[in-house]
Amino acid sequence: MKKVKADPKGVLTGSHYLDGDYALAEGALAAGCRFFAGYPITPSTETAERFSERIPSVGGVFIQMEDELASISALIGAVWGGKKVMTVTSGPGFSLMMENIGLACMMETPLVIANVQRGGPSTGLPTLTGQQDMMQARWGSHGDYEIIALSPDSPQECFDLTIEAFNLSETFRVPTFVMTDECVGHMHEKVVIPPADKIELVERKWYKGPKDKYLPYKLDKDQIPFMIKAGDDYRFHTTGLTHDERGYPVINAECQDVCVRHLVDKITTNADKIIRTEEEEIDTAEIIVISYGITSRVTTKAVQQARKAGIKVGTIRLITVWPFPEKRIKELAKKVKAFVVPEINYGQIVLEVERCAGGQAPAILVPHCGGGVHDPDDIFSAIKEAAK
């Protein structure tokens, strides 16, 4: 992957007091995003507002589309027109985007979607927090595919992880999600934006070979095909149908096997390179609390209480949620007494922990249906119970 420095035009270097939503927009601009198509939805709208205010003096396009179906479709079109692109949404809009998230996966189109999660289902709790779209992020569109999802726990991370999301998305030519939530989105904190020459970006994997030899879906050594953009004399074709390396539809089981296997393998075989977690006091832990996003900040208090009570607790914060750190959880399941998984939903990531633990250690859910964060005492109680 070719690395380049950020274009200073989009980088608002300095120390700022920003909310998570604004930090998402600044992260996108720093990452070289010059096209944003969106539709207003609480609690994510501020990101679109920020981008629409900033982009005219940076150089690029903001367009408010007629709905989220249109937003994501325009994003995919804009990528094939040569731009780096992003949109932001929340639950109901994320649901509408699912169809074309599948198209982006199938066409191997790099793009970034931030989901500032709120309580669902349906219209649910527009103004209050939730972490209920975590499984939807992984499985929401039909068919088999893999995506990447990151989960920031602060406005600073909204900035940092948006840049990382762009880099991962370009590296693997896959839609990448920044799965934040209303709390982080509306939380104001210090956000430090480094100088442009300190921000490293992954350049799109442009094809540079002879034009008549170009095949849109021919895999390179790293499994990732080269990209081009429309208007450069390649006269290429791409489709949402199952296709061969020419991008031509081939409707049979053999081609489907190659096509789909690739969409899955390019992420699963690179999972170690993608996954980032933050671990604390794991080596001596009897109980491990696994959390992500805003919940990891609430967890800190509960873990302090537990340690004071003499319980050996370790923590894992999932910075990457998808692909899931399967290997690490499998390994730890042999050593620990239990995993405790607090999340603002009725049990999503806990299922993945349970699957990976494979019966060697229980995965105990601390649920919260949304609308607020956990009471740290509830997490503490679950840790105490697990340690018995």
Added chain:
Amino acid sequence: MKEEDHIEEKNPIETLLRMDRIPHIWCPGCGIGIVVTSFAEALRKSEIDLDKVAVVSGIGCTGRVAGYIKLDSFHTTHGRAVPFATGLKLANPELKVIVFSGDGDIAGIGGNHFIHAARRNMDIMVICVNNFNYAMTGGQVAATTPTGANASTAPYGNFEYPFSLPYLAEASGATYVARWTALHLRRVTKSIQEALTKRGFSFIEVITPCVTLYARRNRLGDGLNLLKYYYEKSEIQHGADTRTLDISYQGKLIVGKFVDKEKPTFLDCMNEHLAKKLGDKYQPYGVNNG
């Protein structure tokens, strides 16, 4: 015959088709191929830089057009060709972006996108092949099925009112609107040529027989019969008021060029407005490219 005597005659539009994908999937007697021919012919005559032309299709029989045109071509999802084209155009304003899709795609599932792209005067061309039904899935009733016509999901006849697409396009803001039948080969070609030179949202509807489903279910004869029938039933009325263009079952078809006007495009408006508001701070974008 000796091998050197063998002269391979090529159709001049072959260079614009993905010949490695021919034969196509359309039924004998279907009109889509004729519209593709008109399109290719228009491109050939227009002498525009073909490297800067992109075709976007949605889903359905006409949705397959993108797969046969040898230009940068995108076969997207059902109804989403127009917003995809919007993104493509805005990302690379020097492109001429043409949406080539069917009535179900453009006016049914994609209706909302269609009216908004027209409202914004997005600089794209939409060619809509209207065969009065959802053909790829077996001839279901559509937003364009004339009242009274049979369809597989209207087995007792369609009792809904259909859309008049030119009226919809004009009312939404399109700057070029025309309607022809597939047999108006040269007129379709000319309309596409005109639209290729225009900046703004242009819309061309082409009425086309669906032999296998619509014609058979309504006992309207074979493809050639129906092509001729549509042709004979049409009355050219350039500049006709688009409010008068309703299509009734097997009734008169008013065809022609109804709208041809100039209006600043989305990017024109964006550049002009933001430059006025922000002065030197504004970074003009894709100026003079629609």
